[in-house]
Amino acid sequence: MAYLLTLLWIIVAVLVSLGAGWCFRAFLISVSSQNMAKVFRTAPLTASFGLLVIAIYTSCAVFAPLIAPYGEAEILSYGFEPWSSDYWLGTDNLGRDVFTRLIYGARNTVGIAFLITALAFIFGTIIGIYAALKGGFIDQLLSRLIDVLMAIPSLIFSLLMLTIFGTNVISLVLVIATIDSTRVFRIARAVALNIVQLDYIEAAKLRGENTLYLIIREILPNALAPLAAEFGLRFCFVFLMISALSFMGLGLQPPSADWGSMVRDNADLISFGDITPLIPAGAIALLTIAVNFVVDWMLHRASGLKD
Amino acid sequence: MTKAIPTKAKTKTPAKAKAKAPAKAKPKQGDILLQMRNIHIKGKSDESWIDIINGIDLDLYRGEVLGLIGESGAGKSTLGLAAMGFCRDGCKITDGSISFDGMDLMQMDKSSLRELRGKRIAYVAQSAAASFNPAHKLLDQFCEAPLVHDVMSRNDASQYAIDLYDRMNLPSPETFGLRYPHEVSGGQLQRAMTAMALSCRPDLIIFDEPTTALDVTTQIEVLAAIKDIVKEFNTAAIYISHDLAVVAQMADRIKVLLKGDEVEQAPTEIMLKKPSQEYTKSLWAVREHTRKEQPAVKNQTPVISIKSVTAGYHSSVDVLRDVSFDIHKRRTVAVVGESGSGKSTTARVVTGLLPPRMGSIEFQGETLPAQYQSRSREQLRHIQMIYQMADTALNPKLRIRDLIARPAKMYLGLTGKALDDRVRDLLHMIEMEPDQFIDRLPSELSGGQKQRIGIARAIAAEPTVIICDEVTSALDQLVAEGILKLLDRLQSELDLSYMFITHDLATVRAIADEVVVMKDGDVVEQGIKSKMFKPPHHPYTELLLGSVPEMDSKWLDRLLDSRGKDNLGDAAIAKMNKKS
Numbered sequence: 001m002a003y004l005l006t007l008l009w010i011i012v013a014v015l016v017s018l019g020a021g022w023c024f025r026a027f028l029i030s031v032s033s034q035n036m037a038k039v040f041r042t043a044p045l046t047a048s049f050g051l052l053v054i055a056i057y058t059s060c061a062v063f064a065p066l067i068a069p070y071g072e073a074e075i076l077s078y079g080f081e082p083w084s085s086d087y088w089l090g091t092d093n094l095g096r097d098v099f100t101r102l103i104y105g106a107r108n109t110v111g112i113a114f115l116i117t118a119l120a121f122i123f124g125t126i127i128g129i130y131a132a133l134k135g136g137f138i139d140q141l142l143s144r145l146i147d148v149l150m151a152i153p154s155l156i157f158s159l160l161m162l163t164i165f166g167t168n169v170i171s172l173v174l175v176i177a178t179i180d181s182t183r184v185f186r187i188a189r190a191v192a193l194n195i196v197q198l199d200y201i202e203a204a205k206l207r208g209e210n211t212l213y214l215i216i217r218e219i220l221p222n223a224l225a226p227l228a229a230e231f232g233l234r235f236c237f238v239f240l241m242i243s244a245l246s247f248m249g250l251g252l253q254p255p256s257a258d259w260g261s262m263v264r265d266n267a268d269l270i271s272f273g274d275i276t277p278l279i280p281a282g283a284i285a286l287l288t289i290a291v292n293f294v295v296d297w298m299l300h301r302a303s304g305l306k307d
Numbered sequence: 308m309t310k311a312i313p314t315k316a317k318t319k320t321p322a323k324a325k326a327k328a329p330a331k332a333k334p335k336q337g338d339i340l341l342q343m344r345n346i347h348i349k350g351k352s353d354e355s356w357i358d359i360i361n362g363i364d365l366d367l368y369r370g371e372v373l374g375l376i377g378e379s380g381a382g383k384s385t386l387g388l389a390a391m392g393f394c395r396d397g398c399k400i401t402d403g404s405i406s407f408d409g410m411d412l413m414q415m416d417k418s419s420l421r422e423l424r425g426k427r428i429a430y431v432a433q434s435a436a437a438s439f440n441p442a443h444k445l446l447d448q449f450c451e452a453p454l455v456h457d458v459m460s461r462n463d464a465s466q467y468a469i470d471l472y473d474r475m476n477l478p479s480p481e482t483f484g485l486r487y488p489h490e491v492s493g494g495q496l497q498r499a500m501t502a503m504a505l506s507c508r509p510d511l512i513i514f515d516e517p518t519t520a521l522d523v524t525t526q527i528e529v530l531a532a533i534k535d536i537v538k539e540f541n542t543a544a545i546y547i548s549h550d551l552a553v554v555a556q557m558a559d560r561i562k563v564l565l566k567g568d569e570v571e572q573a574p575t576e577i578m579l580k581k582p583s584q585e586y587t588k589s590l591w592a593v594r595e596h597t598r599k600e601q602p603a604v605k606n607q608t609p610v611i612s613i614k615s616v617t618a619g620y621h622s623s624v625d626v627l628r629d630v631s632f633d634i635h636k637r638r639t640v641a642v643v644g645e646s647g648s649g650k651s652t653t654a655r656v657v658t659g660l661l662p663p664r665m666g667s668i669e670f671q672g673e674t675l676p677a678q679y680q681s682r683s684r685e686q687l688r689h690i691q692m693i694y695q696m697a698d699t700a701l702n703p704k705l706r707i708r709d710l711i712a713r714p715a716k717m718y719l720g721l722t723g724k725a726l727d728d729r730v731r732d733l734l735h736m737i738e739m740e741p742d743q744f745i746d747r748l749p750s751e752l753s754g755g756q757k758q759r760i761g762i763a764r765a766i767a768a769e770p771t772v773i774i775c776d777e778v779t780s781a782l783d784q785l786v787a788e789g790i791l792k793l794l795d796r797l798q799s800e801l802d803l804s805y806m807f808i809t810h811d812l813a814t815v816r817a818i819a820d821e822v823v824v825m826k827d828g829d830v831v832e833q834g835i836k837s838k839m840f841k842p843p844h845h846p847y848t849e850l851l852l853g854s855v856p857e858m859d860s861k862w863l864d865r866l867l868d869s870r871g872k873d874n875l876g877d878a879a880i881a882k883m884n885k886k887s
Binding site for chain 1: 658682696699705764
């Protein structure tokens with residue numbers, strides 16, 4: 001019976017999400033311009049659900065102080081209060097409101113993950129395309145250098161770097177961005193290799209264009225679709241990486257709220273049958289799934305398949 | 308051809324050649340094989356469905372060859388595939404009936420259709436290189452269909468393959484099937500594909516532009532092989548092509564399509580002599596364009612002078628050997644040859660993409676740096692290039708405005724209003740309405756329009772010489788004609804010189820002043836056009852000239868009679884090499 005009930009809940013949850021996706025898509029179509037509306041009309045329900053989740057997370061991150069009932073680091077009561085009308089999701093080990101910290105966590109974790117991914121992409125893409133364009137010795141040098149960096153397991157490498165440079169936000173961003181840009185380099189180079197042999201690149205070279213123009217105007221716009229799709233995936237990985245580092249105490253430092261460290265701090269509660277520590281974990285999982293739904297849709301669009 | 312094993316087919320060959328002519332006079336032999344009625348096919352474009360075929364009827368009798376002719380976008384291939392009850396992704400047959408040998412293909416389920424395809428209806432695609440699986444040997448791919456359809460045992464199938472390879476005049480048929488697709492030439496691969504289509508002895512074969520991607524000399528081999536085999540097996544065929552002269556050789560009856568509608572249909576002889584529709588006449592007229600030859604120039608510094616250039620890509624092999632010729636002001640030099648003859652490599656040397664090992668390029672008397680990186684901007688500006696594939700030559704993410712404006716901005720320093728005016732002028736010059744096209748992306752243009760943009764980009768730099776690399780070979784005849792006329796006009800307006808690379812002798816006749824014939828990296832013959840098209844020829848030039856299909860349905864038969872079946876294409880070249 002319990003098994004059937006769980007199944008029923010899962011079905012209801014899926015239907016509700018798809019319904020929400022459908023409503024959100026209808027909303028997007030009605031508010032956006034004609035061209036964009038055409039794009040959204042082709043979006044499957046999963047993708048529009050993903051967009052909805054991303055929109056909710058983004059607004060949480062942007063308007064955190066307005067939405068959250070208490071301050072981020074405010075100590076309100078004794079630790080581990082149960083769920084109540086005052087504290088919707090109870091309080092954590094130090095007596096801070098979990099719901100508030102969940103909302104601020106969106107700002108810290110998602111914001112930093114976005115920054116890291118953006119940096120990794122700018123860096124990785126430009127170097128990758130440059131290597132593909134120049135070829136020969138420069139390509140070999142850069143590629144082998146990146147290979148060396150990729151050969152070291154990323155978590156261990158980042159732990160090492162963070163212990164060397166200290167655990168502050170700036171070094172966290174730079175270290176993870178550097179490590180992640182190696183993966184982006186690989187993709188950007190592979191995509192660009194196919195583009196640099198096309199005639200329009202040859203035509204531009206013969207025109208006497210400089211390297212920067214070639215990278216930015218001629219190659220990058222044509223490599224954008226696969227890179228954008230990769231951006232979504234990378235974003236998820238960075239997200240998980242920060243959470244993993246936070247869980248080990250090397251990520252964002254207290255008292256900033258962060259979903260990874262929230263799981264660690266309140267992990268004790270699980271032994272008492274309380275699911276509160278799983279909620280930030282669930283928030284991570286939901287965003288990961290949402291981003292992947294959107295990425296799948298973008299990949300499908302980029303591939304040009306018609307059904 | 309050294310160790311051709313004697314088979315039954317071999318002994319039959321001479322008798323068959325003679326029997327050909329009378330069979331042609333009476334095309335409608337046997338009973339009806341394929342009947343398509345009122346076919347409507349729609350294709351999905353963005354959100355809406357657009358018509359690709361609007362109600363075409365098609366009848367095909369056993370042993371008959373039907374030619375389908377039309378420009379790209381006429382629906383030839385779509386109609387051809389529909390004859391198998393098949394539609395490409397994003398298309399659907401909305402109306403009409405297809406009956407093949409009494410069976411209604413529209414009503415059949417997928418598994419019985421699959422049973423039919425490959426076994427009783429076969430398809431030969433345009434690009435054999437893209438249609439073979441590169442990971443399997445030719446023979447294994449040949450045997451697949453007979454085994455799947457349970458027609459023959461593996462041993463019988465390979466025996467049959469060897470037999471067919473032999474009849475197709477493929478070299479050492481015993482071992483030919485043991486090679487991988489990349490180990491044989493393009494013409495051989497296309498014949499191997501035709502052999503594969505015959506593997507289950509189908510009643511109907513659909514040939515979709517089987518020789519379009521081939522050189523003229525190779526094309527003949529394939530045409531001869533197809534013609535032979537179709538007659539012998541009494542197989543019905545639908546032959547799709549945009550090349551009228553080719554279809555004239557193959558088909559008993561020709562159907563002309565235009566934008567999904569049938570224009571007319573008639574037996575080949577009648578169609579060639581007196582087509583009834585205006586559109587068909589315009590197609591026929593295309594090959595008649597020639598321009599007046601300008602006299603040879605003497606005692607004048609050539610614009611471009613290629614001085615005994617030897618070049619190659621890697622260390623060992625020379626792709627070009629001691630190539631020299633001049634390009635004079637306001638003259639068009641056509642560089643002719645088959646693929647692999649070094650035409651495009653010559654262009655790469657001239658542009659500086661490939662530094663020559665020996666020799667040099669002179670521009671108006673002064674030697675140019677060998678590499679484009681070391682040439683000045685001014686030197687780069689004078690030599691512009693137009694590419695064969697306009698699709699890949701234009702950045703798909705840039706608007707027409709930016710594509711054309713870039714060279715004008717870079718070289719001539721135009722900005723703002725002056726630049727905009729210049730772009731509009733250029734669009735006028737290539738006969739495209741600026742307001743309509745200036746903000747479009749290349750993907751929103753047709754093939755011919757894209758090529759025009761390529762031309763506009765080249766002339767925007769105000770060059771002295773333009774290298775045209777097979778600029779018309781990817782285009783339909785009517786469109787190509789327009790491009791040639793445009794180039795002609797621009798030449799006289801802007802005092803341009805062209806180096807015109809092509810493998811198509813009809814184009815040479817239309818546009819050239821001087822001709823350079825290349826073969827395997829050597830210049831075989833060069834001179835002014837009128838001389839080149841008059842005998843005596845170098846044997847290779849003669850082979851090229853003789854291989855161009857003529858608008859006469861008996862041309863191929865005559866050629867085969869005079870040259871003999873074993874003396875076409877590769878074989879003829881090999882023989883010629885031995886002599887010289």
